[in-house]
Amino acid sequence: MNQRILISGASIAGLTVAHWLARYGFRPTVVERAPGLRAGGNGVDVRDHAVAVAERMGIMPSIRAAATDVQGMKFVDAADRTVARLDTAGASEVEIMRGDLVALLHRATGAGVEYLFGDSIRGLAQDDDGVTVTFDHAGSRRFDLVIGADGMHSNVRRLAFGPESQFLRYKDHYFAFANADAALGENRWVTMYNQPGKMAGVYRSGNHAQAKAYFIFRSGPLRYDVRDVEQHKRLVSQVFGRDISWQIQELLAGALADPDFYFDALSQVHMPSWSTGRVGLVGDAAACASPASGAGAELALVGAYRLAGELASASGDHRVAFAQYQESHRDLVHKKQQIGPNVRLMVPKTHGGRWIRDGAAWLPILRAMTAAERLLRVKAPRALPEYVSAI
Ligand SMILES: Cc1cc2nc3c(=O)[nH]c(=O)nc-3n(C[C@H](O)[C@H](O)[C@H](O)COP(=O)(O)OP(=O)(O)OC[C@H]3O[C@@H](n4cnc5c(N)ncnc54)[C@H](O)[C@@H]3O)c2cc1C
Numbered sequence: 001m002n003q004r005i006l007i008s009g010a011s012i013a014g015l016t017v018a019h020w021l022a023r024y025g026f027r028p029t030v031v032e033r034a035p036g037l038r039a040g041g042n043g044v045d046v047r048d049h050a051v052a053v054a055e056r057m058g059i060m061p062s063i064r065a066a067a068t069d070v071q072g073m074k075f076v077d078a079a080d081r082t083v084a085r086l087d088t089a090g091a092s093e094v095e096i097m098r099g100d101l102v103a104l105l106h107r108a109t110g111a112g113v114e115y116l117f118g119d120s121i122r123g124l125a126q127d128d129d130g131v132t133v134t135f136d137h138a139g140s141r142r143f144d145l146v147i148g149a150d151g152m153h154s155n156v157r158r159l160a161f162g163p164e165s166q167f168l169r170y171k172d173h174y175f176a177f178a179n180a181d182a183a184l185g186e187n188r189w190v191t192m193y194n195q196p197g198k199m200a201g202v203y204r205s206g207n208h209a210q211a212k213a214y215f216i217f218r219s220g221p222l223r224y225d226v227r228d229v230e231q232h233k234r235l236v237s238q239v240f241g242r243d244i245s246w247q248i249q250e251l252l253a254g255a256l257a258d259p260d261f262y263f264d265a266l267s268q269v270h271m272p273s274w275s276t277g278r279v280g281l282v283g284d285a286a287a288c289a290s291p292a293s294g295a296g297a298e299l300a301l302v303g304a305y306r307l308a309g310e311l312a313s314a315s316g317d318h319r320v321a322f323a324q325y326q327e328s329h330r331d332l333v334h335k336k337q338q339i340g341p342n343v344r345l346m347v348p349k350t351h352g353g354r355w356i357r358d359g360a361a362w363l364p365i366l367r368a369m370t371a372a373e374r375l376l377r378v379k380a381p382r383a384l385p386e387y388v389s390a391i
Pocket of ligand 1: 011120121153260
């Protein structure tokens, strides 16, 4: 039952669900809009149940081998003098560059997965027996099920559930990640420079040649095309382009030259249901918690594992599997969407807020908060089941 499954998006959620579906005996096809895997992004955390998923996929040793070695965050003034340091080493099980994780997941999907790069779903028509899918480039095809793993601005969600404005909750900030000149910043630290409502930073892992630039700014909602990278670059330039303090201009120059420049609103996705008929959603498409949660990779890995596992143990019956998947995964999503004061700590609104943050970073209080968060995480909401394929 329901053997042919189309997955939209070849990133963390899409590749993980493809791996597990193929392993359980389904026939997954992955369609990715980009011409190849998207390697951009900074470090992402693999923690808690996500470690178990990666272990069961056999990639955890490779993830550990490729891990970054960042020690923590430091805040600097305009003269690049360190005003506060916050050691976060050990806060996550493993931090890995997003592009490295995507490459490992792709390798782990093996030969049982068909890929359509450089294409996108144009239309979905469901009936009792399956879904007729039209593409921008490939000819129309029939699938039994369609899974949207195509990120916060999911195309599958738009086609099957309606406009994204119903589901996105904007959190008052925009952010950009891109390549940076590796000579900037301090080795093994994330260096951040703040002005009221703005942050520019550089992420430098000691065992990676490439440094990464961060830009975050506070703003009301902006109107722009989510797919137009040149427009994204212009928006970031408007905010940071005339600012000659610290190393902002050097960071900006590297970022603007990066073709995989990544810009988005800091938003979350909240949906009452992650499925409609034969279409299901996973990862950011279903329940983005935002980069401020530090949990995007974890939610994508664990959600994808559960979705594929539920389909396998229900012999492909999507009505049973989609309901079980949502029931088993929603507690973790709910917990990770409580992002607390993370953004306010990284981007204080005022000079006073920055001063308080820098003072607090020297005190044990923030370290204690990190340790408490770790302790809470040990009480994982539910054990991660081992699924047995019934197909
Ligand atoms: C280039 C890039 C850099 C990122 N950098 C960071 C980072 O530094 N820190 C962080 O916390 N998070 C980052 N993220 C987001 C992070 O990957 C996700 O929050 C999280 O890992 C969940 O992953 P996901 O697979 O659900 O979604 P995403 O990682 O967003 O992947 C969605 C995938 O779907 C593809 N896609 C989009 N539209 C279509 C379409 N119409 N048809 C087919 N495919 C489509 C995209 O190209 C992408 O490959 C980045 C995402 C991308 C794509």
